[in-house]
Amino acid sequence: MTPGLAQTADPNNNYCVNPLTTKPGGFTLSSNQICAGSPATITGSLPGLVNVNYNYSYSGKGLTDPGYTPQTVSSPYSKPGSYTIIQIGTGPGNVPVVACQVVQVVDVPDLLVGTSTNCSGRTAVIPIQNTSTLPYDGIAIDWGDGTPLDKQPLSSIASQNNRVSHTYASGGGGFLLFSAVLYGYYNNAPCKSPPVVRPVNLQATGNPPPAQPAVVSLKTNDDGTISINYQATGTDPVDLQQKDPASGTYKSTGQTGTGGYFTVKTDTKQVQCFKVTTKNACGVSAESDEVCSLVLMATAASKQNNLSWQAYAGTTPFFRYRIYRNGTPSGTINNKNTTTSVDNGQIDCGAPYCYYLEATLRGQTETTVTSAPICVTGINTDPAPALQNTFVSIENGVVRLQGTLPTASAPGQYTAIISRADGSGSPFQPIGTLTNSLVYLDNTANVKQQSYCYQVTYQTTCGLSSSPTPPVCTILLNSKTPTGIDWTADTPFVPGSVASYILETLDTDNNTTTFLDLGSNTHFDPDLTDPKLQIYQYRIVAYDANGTPSYSNYYEVRQEPKLFIPNAFTPNGDGANDTFGVVGIFVDQFSLTIYNRWGEAIFHATDPANAWDGQAGGQPAPAGDYTYRVEIADQTGKRTAKSGPILLIR
Numbered sequence: 293m294t295p296g297l298a299q300t301a302d303p304n305n306n307y308c309v310n311p312l313t314t315k316p317g318g319f320t321l322s323s324n325q326i327c328a329g330s331p332a333t334i335t336g337s338l339p340g341l342v343n344v345n346y347n348y349s350y351s352g353k354g355l356t357d358p359g360y361t362p363q364t365v366s367s368p369y370s371k372p373g374s375y376t377i378i379q380i381g382t383g384p385g386n387v388p389v390v391a392c393q394v395v396q397v398v399d400v401p402d403l404l405v406g407t408s409t410n411c412s413g414r415t416a417v418i419p420i421q422n423t424s425t426l427p428y429d430g431i432a433i434d435w436g437d438g439t440p441l442d443k444q445p446l447s448s449i450a451s452q453n454n455r456v457s458h459t460y461a462s463g464g465g466g467f468l469l470f471s472a473v474l475y476g477y478y479n480n481a482p483c484k485s486p487p488v489v490r491p492v493n494l495q496a497t498g499n500p501p502p503a504q505p506a507v508v509s510l511k512t513n514d515d516g517t518i519s520i521n522y523q524a525t526g527t528d529p530v531d532l533q534q535k536d537p538a539s540g541t542y543k544s545t546g547q548t549g550t551g552g553y554f555t556v557k558t559d560t561k562q563v564q565c566f567k568v569t570t571k572n573a574c575g576v577s578a579e580s581d582e583v584c585s586l587v588l589m590a591t592a593a594s595k596q597n598n599l600s601w602q603a604y605a606g607t608t609p610f611f612r613y614r615i616y617r618n619g620t621p622s623g624t625i626n627n628k629n630t631t632t633s634v635d636n637g638q639i640d641c642g643a644p645y646c647y648y649l650e651a652t653l654r655g656q657t658e659t660t661v662t663s664a665p666i667c668v669t670g671i672n673t674d675p676a677p678a679l680q681n682t683f684v685s686i687e688n689g690v691v692r693l694q695g696t697l698p699t700a701s702a703p704g705q706y707t708a709i710i711s712r713a714d715g716s717g718s719p720f721q722p723i724g725t726l727t728n729s730l731v732y733l734d735n736t737a738n739v740k741q742q743s744y745c746y747q748v749t750y751q752t753t754c755g756l757s758s759s760p761t762p763p764v765c766t767i768l769l770n771s772k773t774p775t776g777i778d779w780t781a782d783t784p785f786v787p788g789s790v791a792s793y794i795l796e797t798l799d800t801d802n803n804t805t806t807f808l809d810l811g812s813n814t815h816f817d818p819d820l821t822d823p824k825l826q827i828y829q830y831r832i833v834a835y836d837a838n839g840t841p842s843y844s845n846y847y848e849v850r851q852e853p854k855l856f857i858p859n860a861f862t863p864n865g866d867g868a869n870d871t872f873g874v875v876g877i878f879v880d881q882f883s884l885t886i887y888n889r890w891g892e893a894i895f896h897a898t899d900p901a902n903a904w905d906g907q908a909g910g911q912p913a914p915a916g917d918y919t920y921r922v923e924i925a926d927q928t929g930k931r932t933a934k935s936g937p938i939l940l941i942r
Contacts, residue, residue, distance in 0.1 A: 301354050301355040301356070302354055303353060303354035303356055304353065304354065305353075305354060306352040306353070307354075307355065307378065307380075307390050307392075308350065308352065308376060308378060308390070308392035309352075311390040312390075313387065313388045313389055313390050315383045315384075315385075315387045315388075315389045316389060316390065316391055317337075317338055317341060317344075317379045317380070317381055317383070317389035317390055317391035318337065318338035318379075318391050319334050319336065319337045319338065319346075319377075319379050319391055319393070320334065320335050320336040320337075321333065321334060321335065321377075321393060321395060322334075322335050323395075323480070323481065323482060324393065324394065324395050324396060324480075325395070325396045325398060325478065325480040325481040326369065326395060326396075326397055326398070326481060326482070326483070327397070327398055327399075327400050327478075327481050327482070327483030328369060328370060328371060328372050328397055328398065328399055328400055329368050329369070329370065329400070330368055330369065330397075330482075330483060331365050331366045331367060331368045331369070332348055332365075332366045332369070332375075332377060332395050333364065333365050333366075334346065334364035334365070334377075335364075337364075337379070338383075338389075338391070340383060340384050341381040341382065341383055341389060342381060342382050343381050343382045344362060344379060344380070344381035345360040345361060345362055345379075345380050345381065346360065346361055346362070346363070346364070346366075346377060346378065346379055346380075347359055347360050347361075347377070347378050347380075348366035348367070348375065348377050349375050349376070350376040350377065350378040350392065352376065355380065360380070369395075369397040371397070372397050372398055372399040372427075373396075373397055374394055374395075374396055374397075375394070375395050375396075375397060376392055376393075376394055376395075377392065377393050377394075377395060378390065378391070378392050379391040379392070396481075398427060398478055398481050398483070399427050400476075400483055400484070400485050400486075401422075401426065401427070401476075401485065402485060402486055402488075403420065403422070403426070403431065403474060403475065403476055403485055403486075403488050404420070404421035404422040405418060405419070405420060405421070405474055405488045405490060406418065406419035406420075406421060406527060407419075407490070408472065408490045408491065408492050408493075409500070409572065409573040409574060410492070410493060410494055411499050411573065411574035411575070412498055412499050412574070413459060414459055414460040414461075414462060414494050415457055415458070415459045415460075415574075416435075416457065416458055416459075416460065416470075416472070416492045416494070417455050417456070417457040417573035417574065418433075418455065418456050418457075418472060418474070418490055419454060419455050419527055419573065420449055420454050420455065420456060420474075421454065421527065423446050423449050423450050423454050424450070426446060426476060428446060428476030428477055428478060428485065429445065429446065429477060429478050429479045430443055430444055430445040430446055430448075430449075430476070430477055430479075431443075431444055431446065431449060431456065431474055431475070431476055431477070432444075432474070432475055432476075432477050432484070433456055433458070433472055433473070433474050434472065434473040434474075435458045435460070435470065435472050435492075436470040436471045436472055436473070436492070437460055437461065437470055439458075442456070442458065443477065444456060453529055455573055456474075457573070458472075460492075460494060468493060468494040469491070469492070469493050469494070470491070470492040470494075471489055471490070471491055471492070472489070472490045472491075472492050473487050473488070473489050474487065474488045474489075474490065475487045475488065499572075499574035499575070499576045500572070500574065500576070501572070501576050501578060502526065502528050502570050502571065502572035502576060502577070502578045503524070503525035503526055503570075503578065504578045504579070504580065504656060505522055505523065505524040505525075505530050505568045505569070505570050505578065505579070505580045506522065506523045506524075506568075506580050506581070506655075506656050506657045506659075507520060507521070507522050507566065507567075507568060507580050507581065507583040507659055508521045508522060508523055508657060508658075508659060508660075509521040509659060509660045509661070509662070510566065510583050510584075510585060510659070510660075510661045510662070511660075511661075511662040512560050512585050512586065512587075512662065512663050512664040513560075513664060514664050514665055516557060516558070516559075516560050517555050517556060517557050517558070517560070518555070518556045518558060518560060518564060518566075518585055519553060519554070519555050520532065520553065520554040520555075520556070520566060520568075520583075521552070521553050522549075522551065522552070522553075522554065522568045522580070523551060523657070524549075524550055524551045524568070524570060526550075526572075527550060528550070528570045528571065528572045528573070529548045529549065529550060529570065529571075530548060530549055530550060530551070530568050530569070530570045531544050531545075531547070531548050531568065531569050531570070531571075532544070532545045532547045532548070532554045532556070532566060532567075532568055533545065533566065533567045533568070533569055533579075534556065534558070534564065534565070534566050535564070535565040535566070535567075535582075537562065542567055554568075560585070560587070560664055561587060562587065563584055563585055563586070563587055563602055563605050564584065564585045565582055565583070565584040565585070565605060565606060566582070566583055566584070567579050567580050567581075567582055567583070568580045580656070581606070581607060581608040581653075581655040581656055581659075582606045582607040582608060583606050583608055583653070583659055583661060584604065584605040584606035584661070585661065585663070586601055586602075586604065586649050586650075586651055586661055586662070586663035587601060587602060587663060587664075588600075588601050588647060588648060588649040588663040588664070588666050589601065589666065590645075590647055590666045590667075590668045591668065592645075592668040592669060592670060592671045593671070594671060594672055594673040594674065595636060595639050595670075595671075595672050595674065596634055596635060596636035596639055597634075597635045597636075597639060597645055597647070597668055597670065598632070598633075598634055598635075599615065599632065599633045599634070599635065599647060599649075600631055600632045600633075601631055601632075601649055601663070602631060603628055603629050603630075603631050604628055604651050604653075604661070606653070606661075608653040608654075608655040608659060609653060609654050609655050610628040610651065610653060611626075611651075611652040611653060611654045611658075612624055612625065612626050612651070612652050613625040613626075613628075613630070613649060613650070613651055614649075614650045614651075614652070615633055615635075615647060615648075615649055615650075616647060616648050616649075616650065617635060617645060617646070617647055618645060618646055619646075622635065622637070623635075635647075639670040639672070640670050640672075640703060640704035640705070641670050641671055641672035641703065641704075641752050641753055641754035641756065642669060642670060642671075642704075642705055642752065642753030642754055643669070643670045643704050643705070643753075644667055644668075644669055644670075645667065645668055645669070645670055646665050646666070646667040647665065647666055647667075648662060648663050648664065648665045648666070649662070649663040650662050650663070671754060672752070672754055672756065673756075674756075675756060675758070675759075676703065676706075676750065676751070676752055676756040676757060676758040677698040677700065677758060678698065678758050678759050678761060679695040679696060679697065679698065679730070679748055679750070679758065679761050680695075680696040680697065680698050680699060681695070681696050681785075681786060681787060681788075682694070682695040682696070682746075682748055682761045682762075682764050682785075682786045683764055683784055683785045683786070683836075683840055683842055684744075684746055684764045684765065684766055684784045684842060685766075685784065685841065685842040685843045686739050686766055686767070686843050686844060686845050687843060689739060689845070690733050690734065690735055690737075690739075691733070691734035691737045691739060691744060691746075691766055692731070692732075692733055692734075693710065693731070693732040693733075693734065693746050693748070693764070694730060694731050694732075695708070695730035695748050695761065696730065697730065703750070703752045703753070705728060705752070705753045706727075706728060706750045706751060706752050706753070707725055707726070707727055707750060707751050708725060708726040708727075708729065708730055708732075708748055708749070708750045709722055709724075709725055709748070709749045709750065709751065710722065710723055710724045710725065710726070710732045710734075710746065710747075710748055711723065711746065711747045711748075711749075711760070712734065712737075712744055712745070712746050713744070713745045713746075713747075713763065714742060714744065715742055715743050715744070715745060715765070716743070716745055716763070716765060716780075716782045718745070720745075720747050720760075720763075723736070730748070730750075732748075734746075737766070739766060739768070739845040740770075740845050740846075740847075742768060743765050743766050743767065743768035743780045743782065744765065744766050745763040745764065745765040745766075745782065746763065746764055746765075747760040747761050747762075747763055747764075748760065748761045749761070761786055762786045762787075763782070763786075764783065764784050764785060764786050765780065765782035765783065765784060766780075766784060766842075766844070766845075767779050767780055767784060767832050767834055767842060767843070767844035767845075768780045768844065768845065769830060769831065769832050769844040769845055769846075769847040770847055771847070771849065772815075773815075773817075775817055775818075775820065776815055776816060776817040776818070777815070777816050777817075777818065777830055777847060777849065778814060778815050779793070779814050779832045779844055780814070781814045783834075784834055784842035785834075785836040785840065785842065788836045788837055788838075789836070790812070790834045790835070790836065791835050791836055791837045792809060792810070792811055792812065792834075792835050793809075793810045793811065793812065793813065793814070793832055793833070793834055793835075794807055794808065794809055794810065794832070794833040794834075794835065795807070795808040795809075795810050795816060795830060795831075795832060796830065796831040796832075796833060797818070797828065797829070797830055798829040798830075798831070798846075818830070818849065820849065820851055827848055827849070827850050827851075827927065827928060828848065828849040828850075828851075829846055829847070829848050830846070830847050830848075830849070831843060831844055831845070831846050831847070832844040850928060851878060852878075852926075853876055853877065853878040853879055853924060853926040853930075853932060854876055854877050854878070855874055855875070855876040855879075855922065855924070855934065856874070856875040856876065857874050857920070857922065857934070857936065858872060858938075859936065859937065859938060859939060860938065860939035860940070860941055861906070861938070861939075861940065861941070862941045862942070863905055863906030863912070863940070863942070864942060870905065870906075871903035871904060871905050871906070872886070872903055872904040872906075872920070872938055872940075873900065873901075873902075873903030873904070874900055874920075874922050875900065876900065876924065878926045878927050879900065879924045879925075879926065880924075880925050880926055880927050880929075881924060881925035882897075882898055882899065882900050882922075882923075882924055883896075883897075883898055883922070883923040883924070884896065884897045884898075884900075884902075884904075884920065884921075884922050885920070885921045886904050886918055886919070886920055886938070887918065887919040887920075887921070888908070888913070888918060889916065889917060889918070891919075894908040894909070894913065894918075895907075895908070906940055912942075913940060914940075914942075915940050915941055915942040916939075916940060917937055917938070917939055917940075918937070918938045918939075918940055919935065919936070919937055919938065920935065920936060920937075920938050921933065921934075921935045922934045922935075
């Protein structure tokens with residue numbers, strides 16, 4: 293390396309772009325294009341240069357790259373690519389010089405060559421399988437019959453369906469067995485691919501037919517395309533052909549392949565027919581069975597959807613139709629000429645229904661043809677049937693209304709409208725709606741004050757309304773007499789009426805409930821003589837013939853507390869009427885105070901068992917008039933006060 297230039301080199305400078313010298317160097321290469329695995333050879337240098345060095349893989353960053361050498365032959369390049377060779381030396385006058393050249397290193401991949409096919413007329417055809425990926429400029433073939441080397445550009449081979457062919461002369465002793473040698477070549481590189489030898493045996497006579505391709509499935513998509521899955525044997529290209537509806541002839545779509553899928557943009561509202569064809573190296577063609585699309589149509593009618601299609605038009609033997617509804621098989625038809633079907637199985641108004649038709653064909657292989665999906669919305673022009681039954685009950689102090697959809701023709705989607713009247717005979721007013729539900733809780737009803745009657749209608753998504761249900765009414769339990777309880781007789785059930793009433797009596801002290809069958813009565817006189825029970829809590833339960841219960845509100849009957857207060861007593865020790873005390877029932881809290889004639893309290897007790905014995909301040913009180921005051925609270929917390937005179941007799 294030139295010492296002066298090396299010492300002053302800028303590590304960021306590309307010396308091939310900006311040499312920074314007044315005199316250029318120079319050298320020549322045996323070729324600027326070489327093959328991977330070969331070295332670059334320098335065949336000459338500018339005269340008069342001394343201290344010449346070369347770097348065969350210059351990075352363009354200063355002069356610090358390793359590998360500078362005075363040799364004129366580089367080490368072999370192992371990888372394809374573009375490499376820069378830089379020359380550094382000293383010219384006349386001890387001036388540094390720099391020169392650069394680019395060498396292209398090309399790959400030498402193997403050829404993928406198929407087996408030779410022998411056609412009539414002593415013609416041999418050899419397929420080349422990887423022309424689209426080869427870097428070569430062409431392929432050279434020595435056909436082995438003494439003819440000149442056959443060099444064909446890759447573009448020419450691709451236009452011949454990736455094949456090379458040669459017709460052997462019939463003279464020359466009539467040889468039938470030859471060896472063809474093939475290799476890839478570059479126009480400017482002195483290298484070629486490893487040779488491939490293929491025997492050519494011309495003993496066969498006639499042209500062999502290709503394997504017949506087959507359409508496995510044809511599916512019409514909802515984006516206006518048709519997808520075709522096909523099978524083919526071997527490497528012969530397959531061409532997709534489509535029938536011209538006007539002329540009835542088949543024309544190529546321009547799509548080719550060797551097995552897999554084709555997708556065609558076409559008028560999917562009309563039946564379209566297709567074939568796949570192939571032609572082998574000898575020019576012999578084969579075609580699949582004709583396969584045609586299906587076009588399904590659907591219209592909605594009341595409670596049914598009507599489907600129609602054109603009978604399958606292809607020549608492939610027909611096996612069956614199968615109809616799919618919302619992705620599930622819903623019917624099979626074995627007659628090819630059947631072109632209609634009616635779906636009347638649970639068609640809900642406003643619900644979406646999507647269908648597609650599938651035909652199974654059994655020709656050279658089993659083929660499936662599927663139509664594009666088509667969707668309709670169910671309709672129903674019949675009046676909406678009324679609810680099957682309705683009942684109302686009071687639960688936890690809230691009205692609970694419940695209905696049941698009709699068993700037949702029940703709507704899938706609906707809105708229920710709840711109307712209420714303040715008792716039997718009053719006008720109904722809407723109070724609420726429900727979506728896809730028939731259980732309504734009326735939190736605004738005062739169930740202890742009055743009975744409420746309800747009606748229910750519902751409206752389908754198609755706008756059809758049912759007739760309102762007959763009224764159902766809550767049971768109001770109250771009292772119309774001082775000693776009895778009464779309840780309303782309007783039925784809480786539709787259809788049907790009350791079969792029996794059961795009276796529930798709740799013992800609030802022991803938290804137990806007793807039941808009494810009252811038949812069809814709507815009045816009852818309970819026994820209110822239990823001295824230990826001040827509050828009686830009742831509820832009516834109505835049952836229909838099926839045992840469905842409907843509960844009334846709770847109603848309480850309360851007995852007033854009772855007090856016995858004497859107006860005189862004789863504290864003389866004779867054992868009769870010696871004390872003044874108060875006797876009562878249903879008393880929970882008690883207070884008794886005795887006052888003298890001057891209003892002074894002379895006795896007080898908070899227990900009914902403590903009676904006044906006629907003493908005042910520890911001495912017998914004088915005979916005469918006194919006043920008492922009794923204050924009590926009963927078992928319900930109600931307070932009562934009572935005052936009056938007492939006569940003390942001695």
